[in-house]
Amino acid sequence: MAEYRLHCFAQSDNAYKPALMLELCGASWEPVFVDFFHGAHKSPEYLALNEMSEVPVLEHQGKVLSQSGVILDYLADQLGWFAPTGEDERREVLRWILWDNHKLTANCATWRFLANFAPEAMRNPDVIDFLSGRAKMALGILDKHLEGRTWIVGARMTVADLSCAGYMFYENEYPIDWGAEYPNFVAWRERIRVLPGWKHPYELMPGHPIPA
Amino acid sequence: MAEYRLHCFAQSDNAYKPALMLELCGASWEPVFVDFFHGAHKSPEYLALNEMSEVPVLEHQGKVLSQSGVILDYLADQLGWFAPTGEDERREVLRWILWDNHKLTANCATWRFLANFAPEAMRNPDVIDFLSGRAKMALGILDKHLEGRTWIVGARMTVADLSCAGYMFYENEYPIDWGAEYPNFVAWRERIRVLPGWKHPYELMPGHPIPA
Numbered sequence: 230m231a232e233y234r235l236h237c238f239a240q241s242d243n244a245y246k247p248a249l250m251l252e253l254c255g256a257s258w259e260p261v262f263v264d265f266f267h268g269a270h271k272s273p274e275y276l277a278l279n280e281m282s283e284v285p286v287l288e289h290q291g292k293v294l295s296q297s298g299v300i301l302d303y304l305a306d307q308l309g310w311f312a313p314t315g316e317d318e319r320r321e322v323l324r325w326i327l328w329d330n331h332k333l334t335a336n337c338a339t340w341r342f343l344a345n346f347a348p349e350a351m352r353n354p355d356v357i358d359f360l361s362g363r364a365k366m367a368l369g370i371l372d373k374h375l376e377g378r379t380w381i382v383g384a385r386m387t388v389a390d391l392s393c394a395g396y397m398f399y400e401n402e403y404p405i406d407w408g409a410e411y412p413n414f415v416a417w418r419e420r421i422r423v424l425p426g427w428k429h430p431y432e433l434m435p436g437h438p439i440p441a
Numbered sequence: 442m443a444e445y446r447l448h449c450f451a452q453s454d455n456a457y458k459p460a461l462m463l464e465l466c467g468a469s470w471e472p473v474f475v476d477f478f479h480g481a482h483k484s485p486e487y488l489a490l491n492e493m494s495e496v497p498v499l500e501h502q503g504k505v506l507s508q509s510g511v512i513l514d515y516l517a518d519q520l521g522w523f524a525p526t527g528e529d530e531r532r533e534v535l536r537w538i539l540w541d542n543h544k545l546t547a548n549c550a551t552w553r554f555l556a557n558f559a560p561e562a563m564r565n566p567d568v569i570d571f572l573s574g575r576a577k578m579a580l581g582i583l584d585k586h587l588e589g590r591t592w593i594v595g596a597r598m599t600v601a602d603l604s605c606a607g608y609m610f611y612e613n614e615y616p617i618d619w620g621a622e623y624p625n626f627v628a629w630r631e632r633i634r635v636l637p638g639w640k641h642p643y644e645l646m647p648g649h650p651i652p653a
Contacts, residue, residue, distance in 0.1 A: 280585065281540055281544075281582055282582070292529075294532065294536075296540060298535065299532050299536045299539065303532060317504075320506065320511050323508070323511050323514065324507060326539075327508045327509075327510045327538075327542050328493055330542045331543060332493075335544075335547045353567050355565050355567045355568055356567055356568050356571045359565065359568045370492060370494070373492065374492060
């Protein structure tokens with residue numbers, strides 16, 4: 230059995246964050262498929278793992294961890310990769326992970342879900358417009374931050390990059406001209422895409438295409 | 442001059458989190474008013490403090506910190522109050538702070554803003570419905586978690602409680618029958634309201650009522 234077990238599904242940007250980290254680090258890990266589109270995250274068994282009813286969940290040596298930011302923090306400790314150095318850098322990394330959860334992922338992921346995967350009745354154009362406006366504001370802030378920088382914090386790739394990169398390889402699922410609108414962001418994304426071991430979320434996690 | 446300077450405004454649930462912590466700890470602090478409703482958070486001076494264009498920002502001994510979760514973490518270290526004990530508890534506290542940012546505050550604050558403070562043209566009922574649905578889902582998860590518990594993590598109040606409590610004292614600004622819908626949540630809120638030194642956000646931070 231693999232050392233790490235990650236409850237995930239292919240379309241989840243939040244699950245991709247630790248899945249990509251495990252893969253880039255060459256960890257012994259296996260995905261456990263959560264059939265989100267058929268409500269598996271609401272089953273009593275799943276809620277016993279994570280009362281927040283979300284993926285990802287990581288199981289490791291009897292520990293059960295949820296929230297991608299917590300799992301990234303744990304994996305950085307365990308694997309020794311992508312960790313910040315010192316207290317100031319730790320807080321700067323945490324700042325970007327919190328911002329990602331609050332502003333970047335929260336809006337991008339919900340926008341993408343409604344526009345691509347939701348039942349027709351849920352695809353309200355006003356709601357999609359609202360979310361896309363907020364997502365683009367967040368993308369603009371990150372793009373500006375990345376001007377003249379290689380990574381989000383300091384001179385090395387950290388878990389802050391992995392957190393903010395969660396949804397960005399699903400790029401065809403947003404009506405955005407990425408290169409024209411967010412050039413620094415795109416250059417940063419390509420630096421991650423060429424890392425040894427990088428895989429697209431649809432290759433790395435089970436459930437693509439969505440089971441009937 | 443006070444030891445801590447917190448850039449904030451009365452209506453900000455995110456600023457209230459560290460403001461309440463500073464007050465409960467009896468710290469030497471002063472609020473610095475950010476005139477959000479007249480766009481002060483978008484000024485070049487403010488963006489030089491926080492490129493994310495958000496409140497709160499904490500200034501302390503030459504450090505400039507943003508994101509309420511980072512500031513709470515910093516204050517817990519500095520002041521010795523409300524800090525988690527050990528690595529497992531630290532991650533459990535971080536889990537709830539991340540969830541608060543992603544699911545609870547993100548939806549509650551945006552819903553409250555649109556319903557109470559936004560210009561008429563922005564108050565789209567479909568968007569408000571969407572956000573309130575997601576906010577109520579989050580409130581339900583927290584209410585369930587608090588069943589049989591005194592505090593969110595462990596046996597003591599921690600920064601996880603301060604984070605999740607950020608917006609909840611603006612209770613009259615939501616069309617929710619709190620006691621009927623979220624009884625465990627309300628009992629927990631009242632435990633915070635009776636703490637020595639507790640103040641309502643409109644008393645603790647400047648800018649209420651909104652300047653013309």
